[in-house]
Amino acid sequence: MSERWDFVRLDGEKATLVVALEKGGAADLVYLGARLPGREDLSALAAAQGRGRHESQPDAPPVPGLLPEPKAGWMGSPAVALTAIEDGAPIALATDFRVTSWEAEETRLAIRSADPRLGLECVQTWTLSAGDVVRARTALSSTHQRPFWVDRLSALALPVPPRFTHVTTFSGRWAHEIQQTRRALGAEGLAQGSAHGKPGFGGNWLILDGPDTGEALSAHLAWSGDFDTRIECDRPGNSDGRAILQMAPRLTPGEIALAPGDTYETPEAVFTIAPDRKVLAHNWHRHVRAERLATGSPGAPRKVHVNSWDALGVNLSEPALIALAEAAAEVGAERFVLDDGWFAGRRSTATSLGDWFVSRDVFPNGLTPLIDQVHALGMDFGLWVEPEMVSPESDLYRAHPDWCLHSESDERPTMRGQLVLDLARPEVREAVFAQLDALLNEHAIAYLKWDHNRDLFPVGHRHAQTMGSYALIDRVRAAHPEVDIEGCAEGGGRIDYALLERCHRVWPSDNNDAAERVRIMQAWSQFLPLEVLGNHVGPSPNPITGRTLDMDFRAKVALFGHMGIEADPRAMSEAERKTLAAHIALYKDWRALLHSGDLWRLDHPDPHIFAQMVVGGPRALAIAAQTQFSPQFDAAPLRLAGLDPSASYRVTLPAPWPARASLYLDQPERWREGLTLSGEALMRQGLALPLTHPETTWLIALERCEP
Numbered sequence: 189m190s191e192r193w194d195f196v197r198l199d200g201e202k203a204t205l206v207v208a209l210e211k212g213g214a215a216d217l218v219y220l221g222a223r224l225p226g227r228e229d230l231s232a233l234a235a236a237q238g239r240g241r242h243e244s245q246p247d248a249p250p251v252p253g254l255l256p257e258p259k260a261g262w263m264g265s266p267a268v269a270l271t272a273i274e275d276g277a278p279i280a281l282a283t284d285f286r287v288t289s290w291e292a293e294e295t296r297l298a299i300r301s302a303d304p305r306l307g308l309e310c311v312q313t314w315t316l317s318a319g320d321v322v323r324a325r326t327a328l329s330s331t332h333q334r335p336f337w338v339d340r341l342s343a344l345a346l347p348v349p350p351r352f353t354h355v356t357t358f359s360g361r362w363a364h365e366i367q368q369t370r371r372a373l374g375a376e377g378l379a380q381g382s383a384h385g386k387p388g389f390g391g392n393w394l395i396l397d398g399p400d401t402g403e404a405l406s407a408h409l410a411w412s413g414d415f416d417t418r419i420e421c422d423r424p425g426n427s428d429g430r431a432i433l434q435m436a437p438r439l440t441p442g443e444i445a446l447a448p449g450d451t452y453e454t455p456e457a458v459f460t461i462a463p464d465r466k467v468l469a470h471n472w473h474r475h476v477r478a479e480r481l482a483t484g485s486p487g488a489p490r491k492v493h494v495n496s497w498d499a500l501g502v503n504l505s506e507p508a509l510i511a512l513a514e515a516a517a518e519v520g521a522e523r524f525v526l527d528d529g530w531f532a533g534r535r536s537t538a539t540s541l542g543d544w545f546v547s548r549d550v551f552p553n554g555l556t557p558l559i560d561q562v563h564a565l566g567m568d569f570g571l572w573v574e575p576e577m578v579s580p581e582s583d584l585y586r587a588h589p590d591w592c593l594h595s596e597s598d599e600r601p602t603m604r605g606q607l608v609l610d611l612a613r614p615e616v617r618e619a620v621f622a623q624l625d626a627l628l629n630e631h632a633i634a635y636l637k638w639d640h641n642r643d644l645f646p647v648g649h650r651h652a653q654t655m656g657s658y659a660l661i662d663r664v665r666a667a668h669p670e671v672d673i674e675g676c677a678e679g680g681g682r683i684d685y686a687l688l689e690r691c692h693r694v695w696p697s698d699n700n701d702a703a704e705r706v707r708i709m710q711a712w713s714q715f716l717p718l719e720v721l722g723n724h725v726g727p728s729p730n731p732i733t734g735r736t737l738d739m740d741f742r743a744k745v746a747l748f749g750h751m752g753i754e755a756d757p758r759a760m761s762e763a764e765r766k767t768l769a770a771h772i773a774l775y776k777d778w779r780a781l782l783h784s785g786d787l788w789r790l791d792h793p794d795p796h797i798f799a800q801m802v803v804g805g806p807r808a809l810a811i812a813a814q815t816q817f818s819p820q821f822d823a824a825p826l827r828l829a830g831l832d833p834s835a836s837y838r839v840t841l842p843a844p845w846p847a848r849a850s851l852y853l854d855q856p857e858r859w860r861e862g863l864t865l866s867g868e869a870l871m872r873q874g875l876a877l878p879l880t881h882p883e884t885t886w887l888i889a890l891e892r893c894e895p
């Protein structure tokens with residue numbers, strides 16, 4: 189880096205970011221990592237990273253930096269890809285952006301680059317915010333005389349520091365969300381994206397780390413539509429040893445046209461860096477808590493839900509629902525959520541989406557008697573809707589058959605028997621809003637479960653469809669700010685930070701089988717704090733996996749999240765109901781901590797033991813769940829985390845205890861009284877708990893002792 193460069197430094201709580209900028213040239217990353225001393229000489233830092241030209245490079249080596257372009261020999265994807273029509277034929281425009289100016293504040297950097305020949309200006313804004321999370325956006329404006337199309341605009345282009353040699357990505361399927369794969373970043377790099385109109389069951393986060401340091405860098409596109417994430421590497425097989433991460437919304441060709449005077453701004457990409465993956469999760473959680481969650485009743489205790497779906501499906505009647513509400517209230521539920529099947533002719537999942545009025549067949553006197561009964565039982569009332577969809581068999585569709593996404597050929601391919609409303613059209617949004625607004629005005633509804641059960645196809649405008657969904661949700665929120673909204677898409681098919689800004693919580697999976705759910709919860713909770721992750725006690729046998737599970741196991745697992753019941757307590761034995769009620773009481777006692785403290789993933793040599801703990805102030809609660817049969821008689825001790833090593837803690841195992849496992853507990857009376865141990869001993873040596881048998885879960889409570 190020559191002397192022409194200027195440097196801008198942004199400092200977070202524990203991280204520092206240094207960018208080099210050259211007027212008339214490029215912007216490049218100099219440093220991203222743990223916070224540097226204030227005295228650090230930034231030009232020396234840049235010089236220490238600088239490389240002379242090697243034999244196999246253009247004479248003026250390209251600096252793809254924060255805005256990669258093909259000019260000067262960069263072979264990867266451009267951050268800005270544009271098409272214009274010349275002599276009746278489409279041509280790709282070759283851009284040449286140069287930095288013109290920048291504004292640097294303590295935690296914000298805005299870089300302006302222009303291509304005067306094409307009449308384009310690009311503004312990239314990076315803001316370092318809560319949790320050391322950088323929020324990055326790109327805006328492209330045109331003063332060009334002729335219109336052209338934006339094929340791609342990266343929200344983020346980030347040169348990946350070479351110490352990050354491995355990448356973890358996430359994929360999933362219905363009921364088996366967010367499976368992770370870690371691999372070395374080879375010359376093939378990474379190309380990942382979605383094409384279903386939503387991020388999909390893996391979300392769109394990634395994590396980069398190295399083989400030995402533990403340090404982790406994670407990035408995400410806060411966008412509920414399709415995404416396009418790439419890492420282009422020329423390490424190790426190629427010449428330069430460089431890797432550049434780019435995140436962009438996936439655009440439909442021809443969708444974003446820029447006329448003179450127009451600006452297109454990308455959604456936000458976010459990234460954060462931390463000394464290890466546990467602290468990385470803290471960064472994301474801080475970000476979500478401070479900057480994303482603002483809807484419904486933030487800060488209020490998260491009520492225990494009972495949801496009618498796994499208990500009743502669409503076979504609804506007022507007496508059956510009231511009976512379910514009564515049974516749930518008895519075990520401690522605080523919010524009754526009426527799921528699918530309550531509206532119009534919806535007696536199966538094949539009809540009536542789009543007709544958001546109360547079915548007179550199911551509720552001859554309307555919804556109010558049920559809601560009154562729910563209130564009388566001390567609960568509030570929530571309702572399921574799927575507003576972005578329409579069934580061919582519906583009044584809405586019969587009146588407006590052209591309101592759904594469809595192709596020129598006029599075909600109407602369905603999925604789950606349904607079509608997608610074209611939310612880019614204001615009149616469609618208006619009609620759906622009017623129905624939801626009336627529903628919320630006419631009934632005491634505290635909560636909407638907002639579902640989305642279909643892929644988007646055929647779609648000529650991915651971007652506008654997602655923007656249309658946001659406009660609809662935002663309008664409902666503005667008109668009914670007190671209503672909590674849950675984001676659901678066949679479970680966890682659409683979970684991202686932009687949706688979360690509009691929601692109170694998300695539904696991580698339809699899979700309520702606790703042996704599966706522990707993994708799913710642990711995977712999502714790398715990016716999302718427990719309070720936004722719905723976690724319900726499902727029926728046994730489980731309707732999706734067929735597995736039968738003990739209530740003690742199901743209830744303990746559900747407690748680590750936003751707890752609910754997705755089963756019919758009347759179908760449970762008296763003993764099961766008692767166990768469930770006891771765990772709901774525990775959840776109520778611990779939820780303030782679980783929903784505000786620091787979550788630590790606990791490592792255990794047995795990969796089938798899922799363990800986490802939440803530490804906040806003087807209290808902490810841990811869970812350790814064994815899902816399979818341990819290869820050892822005595823599972824290795826569970827080592828805790830996040831404690832003050834020099835403080836003493838009183839450790840107890842909150843009852844009820846897992847019946848069989850407690851037979852193997854040494855000195856149970858000592859555990860009942862509580863053991864007092866130092867944080868050091870708890871974190872270094874840990875607790876030897878009986879965790880040998882599948883379906884064993886322990887809760888571990890800690891209270892810091894006064895010195």
Ligand code: DGJ
Pocket residue numbers: 497527528537572639641676677678679695697698
């Ligand atoms: C899919 C959701 O994920 C389920 O929880 C349930 O609400 C069904 N849709 C209802 O159709």
